[in-house]
Amino acid sequence: MPLKNDRFLKALMREPVDVTPVWMMRQAGRYLPEYRATRKQAGNFMNLCQSPELACEVTLQPLRRYPFDAAILFSDILTIPDAMGQGLYFEEGEGPRFRKVIRSESDVEQLPEIKTEKDLTYVTDAVVLIRRELNGSVPLIGFSGSPWTLATYMIEGGGSKDFRVAKEFMYNNSEAMHLLLDKLADAVIDYLNSQIRAGAQAVQIFDTWGGILTTTNYLDYSLAYMKKIVANLISENEGRSVPIILFTKNGGLWLEPIAASGADAVGLDWTIEIGKARERIGERCALQGNMDPSILYASPQAIHAEVGNILASFGNGNGHVFNLGHGITPEVNPDHVSAFVDAVHELSEQYHS
Amino acid sequence: MPLKNDRFLKALMREPVDVTPVWMMRQAGRYLPEYRATRKQAGNFMNLCQSPELACEVTLQPLRRYPFDAAILFSDILTIPDAMGQGLYFEEGEGPRFRKVIRSESDVEQLPEIKTEKDLTYVTDAVVLIRRELNGSVPLIGFSGSPWTLATYMIEGGGSKDFRVAKEFMYNNSEAMHLLLDKLADAVIDYLNSQIRAGAQAVQIFDTWGGILTTTNYLDYSLAYMKKIVANLISENEGRSVPIILFTKNGGLWLEPIAASGADAVGLDWTIEIGKARERIGERCALQGNMDPSILYASPQAIHAEVGNILASFGNGNGHVFNLGHGITPEVNPDHVSAFVDAVHELSEQYHS
Numbered sequence: 001m002p003l004k005n006d007r008f009l010k011a012l013m014r015e016p017v018d019v020t021p022v023w024m025m026r027q028a029g030r031y032l033p034e035y036r037a038t039r040k041q042a043g044n045f046m047n048l049c050q051s052p053e054l055a056c057e058v059t060l061q062p063l064r065r066y067p068f069d070a071a072i073l074f075s076d077i078l079t080i081p082d083a084m085g086q087g088l089y090f091e092e093g094e095g096p097r098f099r100k101v102i103r104s105e106s107d108v109e110q111l112p113e114i115k116t117e118k119d120l121t122y123v124t125d126a127v128v129l130i131r132r133e134l135n136g137s138v139p140l141i142g143f144s145g146s147p148w149t150l151a152t153y154m155i156e157g158g159g160s161k162d163f164r165v166a167k168e169f170m171y172n173n174s175e176a177m178h179l180l181l182d183k184l185a186d187a188v189i190d191y192l193n194s195q196i197r198a199g200a201q202a203v204q205i206f207d208t209w210g211g212i213l214t215t216t217n218y219l220d221y222s223l224a225y226m227k228k229i230v231a232n233l234i235s236e237n238e239g240r241s242v243p244i245i246l247f248t249k250n251g252g253l254w255l256e257p258i259a260a261s262g263a264d265a266v267g268l269d270w271t272i273e274i275g276k277a278r279e280r281i282g283e284r285c286a287l288q289g290n291m292d293p294s295i296l297y298a299s300p301q302a303i304h305a306e307v308g309n310i311l312a313s314f315g316n317g318n319g320h321v322f323n324l325g326h327g328i329t330p331e332v333n334p335d336h337v338s339a340f341v342d343a344v345h346e347l348s349e350q351y352h353s
Numbered sequence: 354m355p356l357k358n359d360r361f362l363k364a365l366m367r368e369p370v371d372v373t374p375v376w377m378m379r380q381a382g383r384y385l386p387e388y389r390a391t392r393k394q395a396g397n398f399m400n401l402c403q404s405p406e407l408a409c410e411v412t413l414q415p416l417r418r419y420p421f422d423a424a425i426l427f428s429d430i431l432t433i434p435d436a437m438g439q440g441l442y443f444e445e446g447e448g449p450r451f452r453k454v455i456r457s458e459s460d461v462e463q464l465p466e467i468k469t470e471k472d473l474t475y476v477t478d479a480v481v482l483i484r485r486e487l488n489g490s491v492p493l494i495g496f497s498g499s500p501w502t503l504a505t506y507m508i509e510g511g512g513s514k515d516f517r518v519a520k521e522f523m524y525n526n527s528e529a530m531h532l533l534l535d536k537l538a539d540a541v542i543d544y545l546n547s548q549i550r551a552g553a554q555a556v557q558i559f560d561t562w563g564g565i566l567t568t569t570n571y572l573d574y575s576l577a578y579m580k581k582i583v584a585n586l587i588s589e590n591e592g593r594s595v596p597i598i599l600f601t602k603n604g605g606l607w608l609e610p611i612a613a614s615g616a617d618a619v620g621l622d623w624t625i626e627i628g629k630a631r632e633r634i635g636e637r638c639a640l641q642g643n644m645d646p647s648i649l650y651a652s653p654q655a656i657h658a659e660v661g662n663i664l665a666s667f668g669n670g671n672g673h674v675f676n677l678g679h680g681i682t683p684e685v686n687p688d689h690v691s692a693f694v695d696a697v698h699e700l701s702e703q704y705h706s
Contacts, residue, residue, distance in 0.1 A: 163647070164682065167645070167647035167648075167650065168647065168650040168651070171647065171650060171652075171655055172651055172652065172655070211624065212624075213624070214623050214626075214645050215624065215625065215626045216626075216662075217645075250603060250624070252606045253605045253606065253624060253625055270567050271564065271565075271566070271567065271568065271571075272606055273567075273568045273569075292520070292567050292570075294515070294516070294517060294520035294521065294524065295520075295524060297524060297525070298521070298524035299524075302524055302525070309569075331517065
C-alpha cells in the first residue's frame with residue numbers, strides 16, 4: 001500500500017513538498033471529547049495504553065477531525081520502566097507514579113533486560129493495527145522517552161519540580177546512573193526497532209527533561225545515550241528511510257550537538273525562533289515545531305497570525321515539519337485545532353513554489 | 354562608613370578584584386536552622402517579611418556562618434502586588450497565593466498606583482536596619498520581581514505549571530497586559546529607587562518566568578519593561594555606581610538583547626556554560642552565576658570540583674560574580690554551603706593575578 005500523503009516523511013528528509021506538513025504533540029488526547037469517552041470506557045489510562053484496539057482508536061480520532069499529515073502511536077513514554085517491573089500507575093488528576101523506585105546501584109543492577117517482542121507486545125500490536133486502519137493515508141510515528149527522561153521518573157518515582165533526587169543520584173552515583181542510562185538506551189533501541197518492524201515509518205525520541213541539566217551533564221547523561229540509540233536504529237524499512245526526530249525541551253542552547261547526533265530532524269520548543277534555529281543547524285537537519293501550545297487558547301485569528309509568523313521565520317525551502325513546541329493541553333477548544341492545521345496548509349504553500 | 358569588602362560591587366562593574374566574589378540566591382532561607390527558628394517565631398512568612406527587625410535578622414544569618422561577599426535583603430518578590438491590594442498569602446508547604454486575581458481590563462485599570470514610601474515602608478525600614486547592622490562589612494543587594502513575573506502571579510492567582518491563564522490573557526488581552534506591565538514597571542522603579550535611597554548598593558531584577566515565553570513575547574512583554582526600569586533607576590548613590598543585575602531564568606537564548614538592556618550584569622541559570630556566555634556578552638556586561646543548585650546535594654569534593662569547572666570556564670579576568678543558577682533549596686546541608694563558598698574564594702585567586 002503506497003502512502004497517499006508522504007509530505008511528513010519527505011520534509012523530515014528535507015525533500016521538496018507542496019505544503020508544510022503538520023502534526024501535533026499529544027494530538028490524541030484529552031482536548032478531544034471522543035478521547036475522553038474512550039478513556040472512560042477503558043476504565044483507566046494504563047488499560048487504554050495496553051489495549052491495542054483502544055490505543056488504535058484514540059490514535060485515529062484526531063485524523064477523523066483534522067487533516068494532519070501524520071499519526072502518532074498512542075502510548076505512554078513510561079512503558080519501558082513499567083515493563084522492567086517498576087509498577088507504573090496513574091492517580092486521577094495526577095501525573096505518572098511508580099510503585100518501585102531506583103535509589104541505589106543494586107536497584108539498577110537488578111533491573112531486568114526486557115524485550116519488546118515479549119514484554120511490550122501491546123505496543124507493537126497497536127502499531128500493526130494502526131497501520132492497517134490508516135490504510136496508507138498518512139505515515140505513523142513511533143516514539144519513546146529518552147533514557148535520561150525515563151531515568152528521572154524511575155528515580156523520582158514520578159514527576160518532579162526540581163528533580164532533586166534524580167540529580168542527587170547523578171552527582172553521587174555517577175557510575176550507577178550511567179549503567180541505568182545504558183540499560184535504558186538498549187531497551188529503547190529494541191523498543192523503537194520493534195515499532196519500526198511493526199510498521200512505524202518515523203520515530204521520535206522525547207527528551208522532556210534533558211533541559212534541566214547543565215550543558216556538560218546534558219551531553220554526558222542525555223545526548224550521549226540518544227546518540228547510541230540513533231546509531232542503532234533501523235534506518236530503512238519498506239524501501240524508504242525511517243527518519244528519526246530528536247526533541248529536547250529547553251534544548252535551544254544545544255542545537256549544534258543535537259544536530260550532530262545523527263538524527264534527521266530536531267524538535268524545537270517555542271522559546272527559540274525557528275529562523276534562528278535554521279541558521280544554526282538547518283543545513284544538517286530538518287526542524288520540527290514550534291508554536292507555543294498556549295496560543296491555542298487565543299482566537300482563531302491570533303492562531304492564524306502566529307502560524308504565519310513561524311512559517312515566515314523558517315522561510316522558503318525544505319525541511320520544516322510544523323508542530324507545537326510541546327504537547328497540546330486538555331482545555332483547548334477543538335475548533336482552534338482546526339484553525340491551526342488549516343492555517344499551516346493554507347499559509348505554507350507560498351514557501352514551497 | 355566605607356565598605357570593608359567591595360569585591361562584589363567591583364566585579365559587577367568589571368573592575369579588578371582579588372578573588373571572585375560570591376553570594377547565593379535565597380541565601381537567607383530554609384536550609385538554615387536559625388532561619389526556620391525565626392520564621393517559626395514570626396508565625397508566618399508574611400509576618401517575617403513585614404517585620405523589619407526579623408527581616409534584618411534573617412538577612413544577616415547566612416553572613417554569620419559564611420564569608421559571603423554580599424547580603425541580600427530578605428523579602429518576597431510579591432510585595433508589590435500585595436501592596437496593590439491583591440491579598441498575598443502563603444499556605445504551609447504551598448507557594449504564594451493571591452486572594453484577588455486579575456482577569457479583565459477593568460481589573461487592571463482599577464489597580465491603584467502605589468508608592469513605596471507609604472505602602473511598603475516595611476521594606477525600606479528593613480533596608481535601613483540591615484545597612485546599620487552590616488556596618489560596612491559587605492554591600493547590600495535590593496531586589497524586585499520583574500513586571501512579567503509579577504503579572505503571571507497576579508493573573509494566575511499563584512504559581513503555575515504551564516501559565517495557561519497568564520498566557521491566555523496575554524494573547525487575548527494584549528493591551529490590558531501591556532497596561533498591567535507598565536503599571537508594574539512604574540511601581541518597580543519607585544520600589545527599587547526607594548530601596549537604593551534607603552541604602553541598597555546594588556539591585557537585582559528577578560525575571561523568574563520570562564523563560565516560558567517565545568522570543569518575540571519575551572522581548573515585548575518582559576524585557577521591554579525591564580529596560581524601562583533599568584533606564585529609570587538611580588545610577589549613583591553614596592558616591593559610587595549602583596549596579597543593576599538582570600536575571601531571566603531560562604534566558605540563555607536571549608543573552609544579547611538582555612546585555613543590551615542597559616543592565617550592568619546578567620544573571621545566568623545553570624543550563625548555559627559561563628564561558629560561552631562570556632564569549633557572547635562578556636565585553637558588555639558582568640556575568641553572575643551559575644552553578645546548578647542541585648550540586649549542593651553532592652559531596653563537598655564534587656562541589657569543589659564543580660566550582661573549579663565554572664571558574665575555569667569563565668577564565669581569567671574581571672566581571673564574574675559567583676552564584677548559583679537559581680535559589681538554594683531547603684534540604685541542602687549547611688556544611689555544603691561552606692564547601693561552596695570556600696571553594697570560590699580559594700580556587701578563584703589564580704584567575705585574578
